[in-house]
Amino acid sequence: PIYVITPTYARLVQKAELTRLLHTFLLVPALHWILVEDAPHKTSLVSNLLKSSGLSYTHLNMLTAPQRKLQEGEPNWLKPRGVEQRNEGLRWLREDRPSTGGASEQGVVYFADDDNTYSLQLFQEMRSTQKVSVWPVGLVGAMKYESPVVQGGQVVGFHTGWRPSRPFPVDMAGFAVSLRLLLERPEARFHGDAAQGFLESSLLQGLVTVDELEPRADNCTKVLVWHTRTEKPKLKREDVLQAQGQGSDPRVENVFTLARHQDLSWGRCGLMWLCVELTTGQA
Amino acid sequence: PIYVITPTYARLVQKAELTRLLHTFLLVPALHWILVEDAPHKTSLVSNLLKSSGLSYTHLNMLTAPQRKLQEGEPNWLKPRGVEQRNEGLRWLREDRPSTGGASEQGVVYFADDDNTYSLQLFQEMRSTQKVSVWPVGLVGAMKYESPVVQGGQVVGFHTGWRPSRPFPVDMAGFAVSLRLLLERPEARFHGDAAQGFLESSLLQGLVTVDELEPRADNCTKVLVWHTRTEKPKLKREDVLQAQGQGSDPRVENVFTLARHQDLSWGRCGLMWLCVELTTGQA
Numbered sequence A, B: 001p002i003y004v005i006t007p008t009y010a011r012l013v014q015k016a017e018l019t020r021l022l023h024t025f026l027l028v029p030a031l032h033w034i035l036v037e038d039a040p041h042k043t044s045l046v047s048n049l050l051k052s053s054g055l056s057y058t059h060l061n062m063l064t065a066p067q068r069k070l071q072e073g074e075p076n077w078l079k080p081r082g083v084e085q086r087n088e089g090l091r092w093l094r095e096d097r098p099s100t101g102g103a104s105e106q107g108v109v110y111f112a113d114d115d116n117t118y119s120l121q122l123f124q125e126m127r128s129t130q131k132v133s134v135w136p137v138g139l140v141g142a143m144k145y146e147s148p149v150v151q152g153g154q155v156v157g158f159h160t161g162w163r164p165s166r167p168f169p170v171d172m173a174g175f176a177v178s179l180r181l182l183l184e185r186p187e188a189r190f191h192g193d194a195a196q197g198f199l200e201s202s203l204l205q206g207l208v209t210v211d212e213l214e215p216r217a218d219n220c221t222k223v224l225v226w227h228t229r230t231e232k233p234k235l236k237r238e239d240v241l242q243a244q245g246q247g248s249d250p251r252v253e254n255v256f257t258l259a260r261h262q263d264l265s266w267g268r269c270g271l272m273w274l275c276v277e278l279t280t281g282q283a
């Protein structure tokens, strides 16, 4: 199967992101989703989503150490995100994955952040990975796309706007690794203290050399995955209403399963807008 | 079927947005996608995506009149977006839809912007729409969610952070209309000159009264759709490289099907980074 390792963390858009990601994965044959929460315990939001998903999955959690965690307001290039979660996914694959003998080791491992956009074709491309396969990633690194440069079927360089001297200047979404190779190199993992942009290299250096990379997506000429990012929602009016005791049901939080309006504290509030009168006769 | 009308326009994230939207729609039974490009002609990007989608679809285009079009730099609340495209979808349903007799008119019409996130459950909820069904929308209007307020199975008000006095203070993603009703009221359509926030009302006022609204999603207590927005990608490094004649293949544009790197003008450039030497021996 294709084992997809996804770090995820609680925020307003989390359920939306995981929902559309799930829809993509549901259309991919033989995919096993390893979803690793950056949280001290597994949340019911993620548990319920996975339980009702119909997908083959493993639910893990691993809290990022406080000193490693990006703080509100810090620029997002300061610290890498999702590192300890991806390593926890690797640990599960090596130690806890139910082994069904030799054939089960013919898997492929892909690191899929929860906010990117993946085509279905991408998963077909990576399925045949022998060691490490690579392809272009759209809308990443302040570029239209970054891509390995292929000549005669071999990767001979990289099209990137930044530090091409990195050992492997590829985004997390731009490669897949064979499970067999990861089991043969039990020390290979992501280094959380890698300098900015060197996180992918910190894993790949323990696995392959550039000339061994297997180009996919028509010799790296097609963009099949996009490093999309979702806007952080502004809650300006929510804040105003909350100050008046009329905010959205606080129990909703990230769960977004509303309690019945009748029970809500703001339901008691005489100021709750009833616009029935206002609209009667206007239709 | 459920007829989903989606306005769309060319931009860097368009193919990514339409790709993940397609994945959701592929999982919904009996859905017909009416995709309306805000463009002077149908683009090959959208044509190819639809052709290879496996979905039942209608591909239309309708260019927004220049004076109605939001200009780069204008705040996005200044002019409504997607209006003429949604009306073109309605026109197609009324005039051009292949009619297969009475049963075919038991459809439901939903207006789905290309950047929102839709759960599968949402489509089950709207399928039984008699006139107009409604439900909460997450992350919209600077609120955690906006929602009709339901008492005794009837909509009696609206939880919103802004102008509750609007006839129908609901987002485009928060309602569906029966096809039969749209055919019975041939004049009902969106008014592009409606004041900010009154676009949905401009259609719904021609169709129903508030007390006729049919609450869904457990009496409007569950959020099944999110008004997500995707960050506009910054191309800072792309611009730098382009100034040096080393930008991404210009033929790629929105199509994101790269020509072979060997042919590219930047391939000729002696400065093209070859990092093979740099990485040899590091693995």
Ligand SMILES: O=c1ccn([C@@H]2O[C@H](COP(=O)(O)OP(=O)(O)O)[C@@H](O)[C@H]2O)c(=O)[nH]1
Residues within 6 Å of the ligand: A006, A007, A008, A009, A037, A038, A064, A069, A070, A076, A081, A082, A083, A085, A112, A113, A114, A115, A229
């Ligand atoms: O504190 C955090 C921040 C991010 N992530 C996850 O790590 C991955 C990369 O994060 P993000 O998409 O924010 O990074 P960027 O798009 O800036 O590369 C995503 O799957 C996030 O859900 C995480 O687990 N904990």
Ligand SMILES: O=c1ccn([C@@H]2O[C@H](COP(=O)(O)OP(=O)(O)O)[C@@H](O)[C@H]2O)c(=O)[nH]1
Residues within 6 Å of the ligand: B006, B007, B008, B009, B037, B038, B064, B069, B070, B076, B081, B082, B083, B085, B112, B113, B114, B115, B229
């Ligand atoms: O010039 C435009 C801008 C937007 N849209 C479409 O109109 C809908 C609403 O636009 P957007 O999502 O930008 O609006 P917002 O999220 O701000 O409500 C989306 O399906 C867009 O693809 C369009 O057809 N032409």
Ligand SMILES: [Mn+2]
Residues within 6 Å of the ligand: A113, A115, A116, A228, A229
């Ligand atoms: Mn991301």
Ligand SMILES: [Mn+2]
Residues within 6 Å of the ligand: B113, B115, B116, B228, B229
């Ligand atoms: Mn939108």
